[in-house]
Amino acid sequence: MTREEIYASIYTHEEIYRPPQEDSSACLEVALGCSWGKCKFCDFAKDKFQIHPMSKIEWNLRMLGRLEPEKTRLFFLGENAFVLSFEQLSKIIEMTHTFMPNIREFSMYARIDDVLRKTPEELKKLREMGICDLHIGVESGSDPILLMMNKGVSSFDMIQAFKKLDDAGIGYYITIILGLGGKDYRNLHALETARLLNRLHPKCIWALKLKVWENTPLEKMIKRGEFTPMTSYQILFEERMLLESLTLTDCFFMDTTVMDRYTIQGFLPEGKEAMLQMINRLLG
Numbered sequence: 001m002t003r004e005e006i007y008a009s010i011y012t013h014e015e016i017y018r019p020p021q022e023d024s025s026a027c028l029e030v031a032l033g034c035s036w037g038k039c040k041f042c043d044f045a046k047d048k049f050q051i052h053p054m055s056k057i058e059w060n061l062r063m064l065g066r067l068e069p070e071k072t073r074l075f076f077l078g079e080n081a082f083v084l085s086f087e088q089l090s091k092i093i094e095m096t097h098t099f100m101p102n103i104r105e106f107s108m109y110a111r112i113d114d115v116l117r118k119t120p121e122e123l124k125k126l127r128e129m130g131i132c133d134l135h136i137g138v139e140s141g142s143d144p145i146l147l148m149m150n151k152g153v154s155s156f157d158m159i160q161a162f163k164k165l166d167d168a169g170i171g172y173y174i175t176i177i178l179g180l181g182g183k184d185y186r187n188l189h190a191l192e193t194a195r196l197l198n199r200l201h202p203k204c205i206w207a208l209k210l211k212v213w214e215n216t217p218l219e220k221m222i223k224r225g226e227f228t229p230m231t232s233y234q235i236l237f238e239e240r241m242l243l244e245s246l247t248l249t250d251c252f253f254m255d256t257t258v259m260d261r262y263t264i265q266g267f268l269p270e271g272k273e274a275m276l277q278m279i280n281r282l283l284g
Contacts (some may be wrong), residue, residue, distance in 0.1 A: 031078030141196025
């Protein structure tokens, strides 16, 4: 098989979506779609949710080992691959040692309820097996906004889940969505998201700007007058309020979508003032 034929045999889609922190990781497709798939803003859960059979995952691993035998980190593809059970994840890691013996670290997307379903003992064992990082979409720390967007979890659930990850030694990267509360909840979104984040220990916070996708429940809410999106400048004000309220340490903050042209990024707390100065310049 050619490299192109192998690639086509192990990936459902030509384009692979993964966090920027995983750009150099090998990618193993273990699932398709999102086990929840009901967030009103989301356009990514287009595929019907399914976990691939172990025989398919074994094939993917065998072929991936031929494509990228030198890789040391493996990212499990799937909108929330951590939905797989402890037994399933353990089996895949075991197979990885056979077909990709250089792999030492594993990472993947996760939902909060994926973490809550696993026992503290299972999480610690998964960390010992090499699962070192999870990428989790928090989106907002405000319960009214989480409910409005049908996120399926509460801020209390988040605190409990991240506490379990901290105790197990599993790192996490958090995504938030600026503008998710719309004009009505913009202050609430900034302040309560900061309040939540200040209780956690993320390696990185990735701030994305809300995009209204076609044919999503959010677009229908807007057409019915139930949600008023914020402008880019209003989102900048919200981001400034968020940053001003953050007291995190040893955390990288990055916003690659602000104003569609600029990148705001830096380590907290030492880079906080420089990021705020950049926002103030953009606001004029």
